[in-house]
Each structure stands twice: as C-alpha cells, then as structure tokens.
Amino acid sequence: MLRQFCIARPLLRWSPSCIASTPARQFRPVRCLLACRSFASKTAPRSGDALSKARVPIKPLVGAVDYEGPLSSTFRRLKIFSVASLTLSTTLAPFIFVIESTLPTIARSALVCAALGTSGISTALVSWCGRPYVTTLGRLTPSENNGVEGLEMTTLTLTLRPRITRVYDTEFLAETSRPFAKWELRELIAYVTDKMDRAVPAHGQEETVAETFDKAGNVIGRWIVKWKHNSEDGRDYVSGQCRAVGKVERYFNVHEELLH
Structure with a gap:
C-alpha cells in the first residue's frame, strides 16, 4: 500500500519534493541538472516482446555536453x-x-x-x-526528445565499452543508497490525479522512460513504467511500477556539486 503521494508540480529545477515509497525503502528526490514536466511518449515493448535488435540512430551531443566526470x-x-x-x-x-x-x-x-x-x-x-561512474552528461533538447527535455549519460563497462543511457523523464531519477552511486532509476512513482500538470496516462499503459544503447546505437535495455489507477481516502491517484527489459543501466555516479 502506498504511504505517500507525489503531487505533480510546474516545471522546476529539481525533481518533486515528495515521491511514492514502499514501507521497506524511502527514496529522496534527486537534484537533477534539469527536470521535465512530462515523459516522452515512446511505445514500450510489452512483457512478452523481445528487445528490438534493430539499430537506433543516435546523434552524438556535439557541443551539448554539460558535464564531464573529473575522475573518468x-x-x-x-x-x-x-x-x-x-x-x-x-x-x-x-x-x-x-x-x-x-x-x-x-x-x-x-x-x-x-x-x-x-x-x-x-x-x-x-x-x-x-560501472555507474558517468563520464559525460548532456541534455536532450525538446526537438529530439518529443517536445520535452531529458538527460543522456555515458558510462563505461569493465572492458571500456561505452553505455549510453537516455533518461526521457528526470522525475524517474532519485537518490540511491547504493555505494559509489548518486542516482538510480525509481521502481515506483505516484501522482495525485487532480494535481497533475500533465496528461493522465491510461490504466495499464506502458511507456519507456529510459533506454541504454551500445556504441553502435543498438538498444540493449529499457526501463519501462506501467501505470495503474487507484483510489484511497476519497482521492484518485495514478501509480507507476517500473521494470527493466534487457541490460539497462540503472545506477549513476555523478559529482552533483559540478552540475549547474
């Protein structure tokens, strides 16, 4: 049972100050480089679908890198x-x-x-x-992210293979308790319906909120949210349960003091 509800707010520099949590775990909002009011309207694969092997064109963020890891x-x-x-x-x-x-x-x-x-x-x-250490971080402009802004973070595997993770909605990033990491992709999020400043997703709708690509531009993992409508104490709210498909990078280590 959800203990708290996250009320959607106007466009802010930070993520919302309250988010849904489970009894065993309390998340705190992350101080992001930017925040998005709505998530990208991408079609997510259903649970029975295999991860697409087709190459996805990725344009490098030339001149748009806002952060470089000093310990890269x-x-x-x-x-x-x-x-x-x-x-x-x-x-x-x-x-x-x-x-x-x-x-x-x-x-x-x-x-x-x-x-x-x-x-x-x-x-x-x-x-x-x-592995979670972010070497470069940049913004996804609204023109390339379905009208909203997002984040693109690059990490390296043990064999120095780049993993490019695009987070289409920074409200799904939260501070983590994992050592050697600052942020993680949330497992659960919820909004009070009448307080939302975004379109209310349909019950059972699935959307991709983050994707991880290899160097060649192939999708190797997705972070997918499935929305559900509920009512409690006379209030309607929509909650999202997230899951990983493939090998998506979930944890990220950044120097927050260098973000501006």
Whole structure:
C-alpha cells in the first residue's frame, strides 16, 4: 500500500519534493541538472516482446555536453590495470605447475587459487565500483526528445565499452543508497490525479522512460513504467511500477556539486 503521494508540480529545477515509497525503502528526490514536466511518449515493448535488435540512430551531443566526470581517466586506467592483471595471472598460473620446485602439488594449487582469487575479486570490485561512474552528461533538447527535455549519460563497462543511457523523464531519477552511486532509476512513482500538470496516462499503459544503447546505437535495455489507477481516502491517484527489459543501466555516479 502506498504511504505517500507525489503531487505533480510546474516545471522546476529539481525533481518533486515528495515521491511514492514502499514501507521497506524511502527514496529522496534527486537534484537533477534539469527536470521535465512530462515523459516522452515512446511505445514500450510489452512483457512478452523481445528487445528490438534493430539499430537506433543516435546523434552524438556535439557541443551539448554539460558535464564531464573529473575522475573518468582515473577509472579508465584502473579498469585497464585490473583487466591486465587478471589476464596476466590467468596466463601465468599454469607455469606454477610446470617449473621445477620442491613444493607439493597441493601447495602449488593453493598458490594458483590464491593468485586467481585475489585478482578476480579485485577486478570484480573495480567493475562494480566503476560501472555507474558517468563520464559525460548532456541534455536532450525538446526537438529530439518529443517536445520535452531529458538527460543522456555515458558510462563505461569493465572492458571500456561505452553505455549510453537516455533518461526521457528526470522525475524517474532519485537518490540511491547504493555505494559509489548518486542516482538510480525509481521502481515506483505516484501522482495525485487532480494535481497533475500533465496528461493522465491510461490504466495499464506502458511507456519507456529510459533506454541504454551500445556504441553502435543498438538498444540493449529499457526501463519501462506501467501505470495503474487507484483510489484511497476519497482521492484518485495514478501509480507507476517500473521494470527493466534487457541490460539497462540503472545506477549513476555523478559529482552533483559540478552540475549547474
């Protein structure tokens, strides 16, 4: 049962100050670079549909990058070193059994497991900590985002492959409790119907509020909201439950003090 209701407000610099929450988790609004009054009217795939493999044309935000992560090069070097060390450990591990030594086989096996385990764990930690880090962030202009403004954020995988995530409605971004991340895509959002300054979505309607692309412009994941109409205490409200389809990037790490 929803404990709070988010009242839609006029266009603001920040997200709404109150949002729907679950009893086990309390979200706080995120201080975004910009906010949108309405979400992009994109057709979202239904639950039974496969993610489209067709290439989606993406125009780079040339000259429209509003933010560059100051630690981008640091995370890049750290990922390169981590992957290189894991590769080197994996390559050299068999030689421990080949070289002449007085160590028994059990001891050699222990050394191999320790070396691979240490390198593997450190690489996994680097991947987990560095994946949400946003290298560049820019605005989506209304002309390219169905009449509203949005955000485009670029992150890097462990192998330095770019992942471009477009958030078509910044009201779906909230502060997160995940370490090494500032924002996350919300799982739940709700509005009081008579307070909304946007078109009320139909019951059961699904919309894409964020998409993740690879470097070639292929959609690899979507964040989809499904709207539902409810009434409680004599008030009508519409709530949205979100889910991921494919491999969508959900967490983002930005330096909020650098946003302007």
